[in-house]
Amino acid sequence: MKACITHREIFYHLLHAVFQACEKKPVIAEFGVLRGENALKLYNALAPEKMVLIDSWSPAANDAYSPFDPLPAWVEPVDSYAYYYGGPMDDPATWDALYQECLSKFVEMDNVTAIRADTISAIEQIQPITGIDKFDLVYIDANHQYEYILRDLMYYQDLVADDGFILLNDCCHSHLGTKQNLGVLEALSSFLKRSDFIPLAVTNTDWSDVILVRKNSIMVKLVDMALTNSDIPFVEIPHQLISAAKVIRGQQRVNISFA
Numbered sequence: 001m002k003a004c005i006t007h008r009e010i011f012y013h014l015l016h017a018v019f020q021a022c023e024k025k026p027v028i029a030e031f032g033v034l035r036g037e038n039a040l041k042l043y044n045a046l047a048p049e050k051m052v053l054i055d056s057w058s059p060a061a062n063d064a065y066s067p068f069d070p071l072p073a074w075v076e077p078v079d080s081y082a083y084y085y086g087g088p089m090d091d092p093a094t095w096d097a098l099y100q101e102c103l104s105k106f107v108e109m110d111n112v113t114a115i116r117a118d119t120i121s122a123i124e125q126i127q128p129i130t131g132i133d134k135f136d137l138v139y140i141d142a143n144h145q146y147e148y149i150l151r152d153l154m155y156y157q158d159l160v161a162d163d164g165f166i167l168l169n170d171c172c173h174s175h176l177g178t179k180q181n182l183g184v185l186e187a188l189s190s191f192l193k194r195s196d197f198i199p200l201a202v203t204n205t206d207w208s209d210v211i212l213v214r215k216n217s218i219m220v221k222l223v224d225m226a227l228t229n230s231d232i233p234f235v236e237i238p239h240q241l242i243s244a245a246k247v248i249r250g251q252q253r254v255n256i257s258f259a
């Protein structure tokens with residue numbers, strides 16, 4: 001696994017180069033879309049054949065933020081992130097506005113389908129609505145709690161093509177992540193033991209992004225070649241160390257430590 005000094009958008013361009021080498025226009029999805037900013041970056045970088053956007057766009061999205069009342073002292077109240085959502089998170093109008101803002105970004109893309117549902121309810125809708133059986137890349141950024149991200153990984157691995165990618169956002173242990181009760185890295189640790197996926201690369205950032213593929217996939221070699229021949233600086237480490245990753249924050253920047 002390569003710990004890369006780069007950002008998630010660079011990964012999208014790198015994977016585009018890999019798909020191009022395979023003469024493939026990928027079928028992709030984003031789970032957890034919000035106002036569609038990252039979905040548009042994925043679309044522009046990867047030039048997909050088809051793209052599916054899945055989000056509940058509903059106040060229920062934060063129902064599982066923490067099982068505890070009162071919250072543990074190290075977790076910030078979910079309302080403190082209202083600025084990020086553009087309004088009160090328990091108000092359906094906030095979510096309707098986010099949904100419309102997202103749709104407005106894709107009006108001219110007739111190969112993009114938005115499904116307004118939670119990630120698990122969406123599964124049975126994908127094939128009938130879009131005709132898609134398998135994805136070449138899924139970007140997971142929906143519910144970030146341990147049980148939910150593990151469930152997304154376990155279900156959606158079956159919808160990822162043999163040589164397809166899973167990208168996981170916010171896959172880190174960090175000061176800021178702890179305040180949001182993130183369980184993504186812990187869910188990945190469990191998923192790796194239950195599946196044949198391995199991590200190929202992680203960004204050296206807070207809110208880290210991780211690229212996953214099946215260990216026998218041709219993509220292991222192709223991504224290795226693409227990264228090795230790119231100008232992205234990286235340090236190569238055994239992929240089993242991913243569970244040890246933690247973000248350390250200095251005065252100038254953050255880094256990832258595996259110590």
Ligand SMILES: C[S@@+](CC[C@H](N)C(=O)[O-])C[C@H]1O[C@@H](n2cnc3c(N)ncnc32)[C@H](O)[C@@H]1O
Nearest residue numbers: 032033034038055056057061118119141142143
């Ligand atoms: C962090 S935001 C996504 C940000 C977006 N990926 C980006 O980078 O621009 C998380 C989104 O996940 C959605 N979400 C949370 N839990 C979900 C679930 N179980 N099913 C579907 N969407 C969910 C929320 O509605 C919210 O829009």
